[in-house]
Amino acid sequence: MFKIMIVEDDSKIRTLITDILRKYSYEVVEVADFLQVEQIFEQELPHLVLLDLNLPYYDGFYYCRVFRRKTTVPIIVISARDEESSQVLSMELGADDFIVKPLNIQVLLAKIMAILRRNYGEYAAKPEPEKEPLPIHLDDRNFSISCNGMVEELSKNEYKLLKKLMDKQDTIVSREELLEELWDDVHFVVDNTLTVNVTRVKSKLANLGFQDVIKVKRGVGYIFDSAMAGGARQ
Incomplete structure (x- = not known):
């Protein structure tokens, strides 16, 4: 159940919104003590948060700043101020939407549902699973790769190639993308040049005990297999 906090000093409007939201199964927190809003x-x-602008003690702009310093919780400003400057300032201070009074309850409900869906539901950004740190260390100061005290020197292009593959580990990187990463003008690069560089990098990885970490996907590109890199560490 989603919890919605109402910061509105007009008790009639606050009660109206509360009753409607509870009918739609939202949990509602009504703020009546405006010295305790932050607490x-x-x-x-x-x-x-549903936030009015005209409040006792501190206005809604102040609370936009306060809430944004603490969290990314969605904020919908509800205000009788219909001037453009109030709407712009609210958004600049962190509000996600602005509704002008008198309220249209259906519009309010639609905006609440859309923002909750976007932030917590089907459209919310899903955090990527954390990847286990690789045992291989790339050093950009001297273009080298090391593991367990063993070091292999890399050319500049070998370093760029391996870094690109490691940054996108477990994802196929196309030959075209690698060519563009290594050379500014791919039109004057022999296609076999990339293959030679990949072969050299694979050889240097093998010297450190990492066999078959870079796999060839014929007709597509290459992939850095983090499972093989982790297995080699054992």
């Missing part, structure tokens, strides 16, 4: 926010940790 309530930190205690409740809402999924979304």
